[in-house]
Amino acid sequence: MEKRGVIDTWIDKHRSIYTAATRHAFVVSIRDGSVDLSSFRTWLGQDYLFVRGFVPFVASVLIRAGKESGESSDMEVVLGGMASLNDEIEWFKREASKWDVDFSTVVPQKANQEYTRFLEALMSSDVKYSVIMTAFWAIEAVYQESFAHCLEDGNKTPVELTGACHRWGNDGFKQYCSSVKNIAGRCLENASGEALAEAEDVFVRVIEHEVAFWEMSRGG
Ligand SMILES: Cc1ncc(CO)c(N)n1
Secondary structure: OOOOOHHHHHHHHOHHHHHHHHOOHHHHHHHOOOOOHHHHHHHHHHHHHHHHHHHHHHHHHHHHHHHHOOOHHHHHHHHHHHHHHHHHHHHHHHHHHHHOOOHHHOOOOHHHHHHHHHHHHHOOOOOOHHHHHHHHHHHHHHHHHHHHHOOOOOOOOOHHHHHHHHHHHOHHHHHHHHHHHHHHHHHHHOOOHHHHHHHHHHHHHHHHHHHHHHHHHHHO
């Protein structure tokens, strides 16, 4: 059994918003097959833009893992995440031609802009390593839990959407999220009360941005 840490207590404490992010109506509609394909296309274009903004964020996490972590494995975990982002961008481009979405004309919507701005603020050197790691974990975990749900028993996920679900819902990605969670948890064990409060706040804000991102996608 894995040890329950502060992150698990936050998930419990903020359960309703956490569930709103990981079982959003958009995700549930993928799982039950009722998804509106124009929503999926909106999500695809917006998430491609998001991921392009997420790369520099992960790069900043990588630099900090190299400099500030006492554990050499932190950098390797984040580097693995970087490598999968490289594949992800290629995947998005293949999906774009499959769904006839032209990324060059996609304009970031408000929820996307606000999320990207939030990530940019987290890249400041004033933000503590434990806080940035908590954010990084939460961002990845929402996608992992959401898309894994679309692959669980009883799903009616349309076959043309299973590629997206496997991308974030596969066991390797789950393992990777668990490694990031362990890093964040370890940092938080030694964190000051102030850092803990900041990390909890950032956790909730990530979840809120994720909910808004799904809402935007569903809105078409
Ligand atoms: C909005 C959003 N959150 C998380 C991820 C996971 O990388 C993603 N691709 N997009």
